Amino acid sequence: MSHDLKLALSTLAGLEEVLAAELLEIGATNVISGRRVVTCTGDLEMVYRLNLEVRTALRVLINIDEFQVDHEQALYDRLRATNWRTYLQPEGSLFVNVVDPGRWFRNTHFIAQLTKDAIVDQFRDKYQTRPSVDKGSPDLTIHLRISGRGEVDLSIDSSGDGLHRRGYRRRTGEAPINEVLAAGMLKIAGYTGEQPFVDPMCGSGTILVEAAGIAANHAPGLLRSFGFERWPNFDPALWGSLRQAALDRRRPAAYPILGGDIDGVAVAISRATLERANLLSRVELRESSFEELTPPARAADVNGLLVTNPPYELRMQTGDIESFYRSIGDTLKQHWAGYTAWLISANPSAVKSVGLRSSRKIPLMNGPVEVRFCKYELYRGTAR
Numbered sequence: 001m002s003h004d005l006k007l008a009l010s011t012l013a014g015l016e017e018v019l020a021a022e023l024l025e026i027g028a029t030n031v032i033s034g035r036r037v038v039t040c041t042g043d044l045e046m047v048y049r050l051n052l053e054v055r056t057a058l059r060v061l062i063n064i065d066e067f068q069v070d071h072e073q074a075l076y077d078r079l080r081a082t083n084w085r086t087y088l089q090p091e092g093s094l095f096v097n098v099v100d101p102g103r104w105f106r107n108t109h110f111i112a113q114l115t116k117d118a119i120v121d122q123f124r125d126k127y128q129t130r131p132s133v134d135k136g137s138p139d140l141t142i143h144l145r146i147s148g149r150g151e152v153d154l155s156i157d158s159s160g161d162g163l164h165r166r167g168y169r170r171r172t173g174e175a176p177i178n179e180v181l182a183a184g185m186l187k188i189a190g191y192t193g194e195q196p197f198v199d200p201m202c203g204s205g206t207i208l209v210e211a212a213g214i215a216a217n218h219a220p221g222l223l224r225s226f227g228f229e230r231w232p233n234f235d236p237a238l239w240g241s242l243r244q245a246a247l248d249r250r251r252p253a254a255y256p257i258l259g260g261d262i263d264g265v266a267v268a269i270s271r272a273t274l275e276r277a278n279l280l281s282r283v284e285l286r287e288s289s290f291e292e293l294t295p296p297a298r299a300a301d302v303n304g305l306l307v308t309n310p311p312y313e314l315r316m317q318t319g320d321i322e323s324f325y326r327s328i329g330d331t332l333k334q335h336w337a338g339y340t341a342w343l344i345s346a347n348p349s350a351v352k353s354v355g356l357r358s359s360r361k362i363p364l365m366n367g368p369v370e371v372r373f374c375k376y377e378l379y380r381g382t383a384r
Helices: 015-027 044-053 072-081 108-127 178-188 206-215 236-249 262-275 321-335 348-352
Strands: 007-010 029-033 035-044 057-070 091-102 140-146 151-156 197-199 257-261 284-287 302-309 339-345 360-366 368-378
Touching: 007 044, 015 029, 015 035, 015 044, 015 178, 029 044, 044 057, 044 151, 044 178, 044 236, 057 262, 072 108, 072 151, 108 140, 140 206, 178 206, 197 206, 206 257, 206 262, 206 302, 284 368, 321 339, 321 348, 339 348, 348 368
Parallel strands: 091 140, 197 257, 197 302, 257 284, 302 339
Antiparallel strands: 007 035, 007 057, 029 035, 057 151, 140 151, 339 368, 360 368
């Protein structure tokens, strides 16, 4: 595989610049932000590292060819001539994802079938056997994008399962937040582990796990496997050395990390989640309402950080949502001076009930739901 690979990392809307900063920090080159994607270049080692270490990407795709065709036979011929043996065993399994068939072609299903036929025919001719199709857990997932002019972008997915699947989640609360979104929120909030951190409505613990992972420098991919491990060109020695280096970089959390929830079941789920992530020792958990939760001690010159995903209309079973958010604002004003608070919510009218002026409101997406990530700077006395 080339030493100068063209890579595309998909992400959630609103996290493109956060992801770009991560890629630069890891050492990727030619980093360019797009719409829900960031592209860069790097070698095979970089592919491994990005899958292992990046927190705000959903997938790492490798571009293996770009060409232009104007009819179906030309597409078939080019795909059949591609050296698929580098990425797939003759008896392996594959899945074809057609992002856009383009106006020159019939539909996504037809193009996916044509791509599969080209690959299968190549293997049958060369090895007298053929790979199978597996939508659930294929050895190789192929992404095909065709523009209206017949320009083809052919990529393979090095990640396998989406990178939000860290390997620590089993049971969740009513409205679990996506792991990539949680990590992106923490990055936007500027969290590095160098200050006390609190999630007072922790639910199933996703924000806590992501925060503890950042504080402990615990790579998010340490608990799972990846698609590239099934490829014929997989380098186990290189992969082993990168995993060991990531393990060696782990560190103790320098400042307290506290999670609370009024629901004892949610606290138990959070504890189990943190334990699976090997991060339980880094976090203190309390069964408590936000109003009764005591902030961790902090030095006078160190501000604390609070990030949480409070219930909103879709989650509240009973009670007045505006009154609930008003109580959040009152609690922040009365007990959390010296902290910066960030709340994510899909309920604009409820957010107004907080009664505090937000210094930032960042649009993000929590699954299909548009949300706002709101920042509140909580001063002791006056802001002046």
